Amino acid sequence: MDTIFDKIISKTIPAKIVLETPRLLAFHDINPQAPVHILVIPKKKAVSMDELREWDDATVGQFFKGIAEVARSVGLNENGYRVVLNTNLHGCQSVNYVHAHILGGHQLSGSFA
Ligand code: DGP
Secondary structure (H helix, E strand, O other), rough: OOHHHHHHHOOOOOOOEEEEOOOOEEOOOOOOOOOEEEEEEEEOOOOOHHHHHHHOOOHHHHHHHHHHHHHHOOOOOOOOOOEEEEOOOOOOOOOOOOOOOEOOOOOOOOOOO
């Protein structure tokens, strides 16, 4: 079933795109939780972080390198940032298409839960 992120990839619905490559799409979160809040999704679909177990190592690696490249492209590498992959029920994943949140642009709190 298509999620909102499938529709953003196919450009059926708009998003504020930060970076697009043949392998990934990065766009601003609609409900930002930090001054910079970007979502990074691979164009190859996986439902969640858990499903990345089924991917070959190179494809997983490309996704994670892509996240770092997106963060660097907006200058977050200098002061740092946080990457979050909410996964399934207890992780509060609300969109069933794997996505990494990049949060930064100010000092984040040290709390996780
Ligand atoms: P999560 O809870 O990890 O599944 O986060 C999903 C995020 O997706 C949430 O922070 C809000 C964001 N989001 C939901 N719908 C849209 C949308 O239509 N456009 C954009 N840009 N972000 C969306």
